[in-house]
Each structure stands twice: as C-alpha cells, then as structure tokens.
Amino acid sequence: MKVVQPPLVLSDALLIAKGRHRACYQYPGHPELCIKVHIDPRDDLETIREVRYFNWLHKCNVNLDGIADYRGKLPTTLGMGYVYELVRDYDGQVSKTLDHYSRKFELTEPRINVLTSAYQEFKQTFQRHYISMMNLKAYNIVFKRESESHGRLYLIDNLGSANLLPLSYFFKSIAARMLQRKFRRFESLVEERYHFSINS
Ligand SMILES: Nc1ncnc2c1ncn2[C@@H]1O[C@H](COP(=O)(O)OP(=O)(O)O)[C@@H](O)[C@H]1O
Ligand SMILES: [Mg+2]
The missing domain is CATH 1.10.510 (Transferase(Phosphotransferase); domain 1)
Structure with missing residues (x-):
C-alpha cells in the first residue's frame, strides 16, 4: 500500500523573508534547512532551471562551498516546496x-x-x-x-x-x-x- 504524506503545513510564523518570486520559510524540525515556495505557482521556471543545475553539480561531485545547497522538494500547503540549506550565523540567527x-x-x-x-x-x-x-x-x-x-x-x-x-x-x-x-x-x-x- 502506498502511504500518501499530507502536505507540510507552512504558516506565517515560519516565514523568513520574501523575494520577488519566492517566499522562504523555516523547515519545522530541521533548523538547518529552509523551504522556498513560489508566490505565483506558475512562476517556477527559474527554480526548475536552477534545480537542474544543482542536480548536475551533485552528480559531478562539485565542491559547493559558498552556495546554499539544494536538498530536494516536497509538497506544502502553499504549493511545491524546494528545500535548501538555511545559512545561520554562529549565534543561530538566520544570516x-x-x-x-x-x-x-x-x-x-x-x-x-x-x-x-x-x-x-x-x-x-x-x-x-x-x-x-x-x-x-x-x-x-x-x-x-x-x-x-x-x-x-x-x-x-x-x-x-x-x-x-x-x-x-x-x-x-x-x-x-x-x-x-x-x-x-x-x-x-x-x-x-x-x-x-x-x-x-
Ligand atoms: N538559504 C538561505 N539562507 C538564509 N536566508 C535565505 C536563504 N534563502 C533565502 N533567504 C532569504 O529569503 C529571501 C528570498 O529568497 P530568494 O531565494 O532570494 O527568493 P527570490 O527567488 O524571490 O529572489 C532572500 O533575500 C533572503 O533574505
Ligand atoms: Mg532573490
């Protein structure tokens, strides 16, 4: 039997910041990760292009110092969520x-x-x-x-x-x-x- 995971609930309390296209949320239970969702769900082409390049870099084992790495995607209550490393300062604050x-x-x-x-x-x-x-x-x-x-x-x-x-x-x-x-x-x-x- 296939177990269907319900979408991850993202609420305003988890919001870190918004850019022009995406909103960046804390990943509940994973303080070292963030989830990005598209403000307009039809506007995901840039992210898909970026993810394709990340997959290629991962396949080639390229050193990714200086880049918040991509970790995968999962459905959320605000649409498809793209998971990245969340950059934090030494005191735990989001950079x-x-x-x-x-x-x-x-x-x-x-x-x-x-x-x-x-x-x-x-x-x-x-x-x-x-x-x-x-x-x-x-x-x-x-x-x-x-x-x-x-x-x-x-x-x-x-x-x-x-x-x-x-x-x-x-x-x-x-x-x-x-x-x-x-x-x-x-x-x-x-x-x-x-x-x-x-x-x-
Ligand atoms: N990996 C990250 N670590 C820390 N802050 C982040 C990270 N990703 C995004 N942010 C914050 O969220 C904002 C919006 O994210 P961004 O990916 O730039 O969205 P957009 O594609 O709309 O420009 C950024 O300007 C930054 O303040
Ligand atoms: Mg940006």
Missing part, C-alpha cells in the same frame, strides 16, 4: 543579506575589510570550480557571521545559466570568462549602490 549589511551599517574600515576578505574567498570558490551563475545581486548573497570578526558569503539565489544551451556548464574557458564578467559587474554595482569597494 542576513549583503544588501542588508551594506545599507544598515556604517561601513567602517574594519567592517569593509571583513566583507572584502569574505568576497575574495567567495569569488575564488566559483572560479576554482567553474560554477555558473546569473547576474550577482547583493540581496541574493548572505553574509554568515562566523565570529565577531569573521564571516563567509553564500549565494542563495540565481545559480546556473539562463542560456538555452548553457555552454558554461561544459567549457571551463567559457565559464571562466562569464564569471569574470559577472564579478566585475557586481563590483561596480556595489561601488555605485553602496559606495564602497568590495574588491580591495
């Missing part, structure tokens, strides 16, 4: 986005140094493993505080390529060039929008 830190905090030199060194490490991981990404945005990266004076960046959205034929998945030289473009563009975006250099 906040780079956009949050860049806007809400006075960017003193020591704080900028913490962000720039986390950024160097983040950038190197993608370059070393030729991992494809779409345009980088500060609200799609979270800063995991690992101590009072050190942290790491994690990409939480927009992994993979939107190209119909994602050549960057198969050709390292194409991936390397694409990454260089994405990082350069991101660095100028940070300069323009938040008025500091993340690449020093």
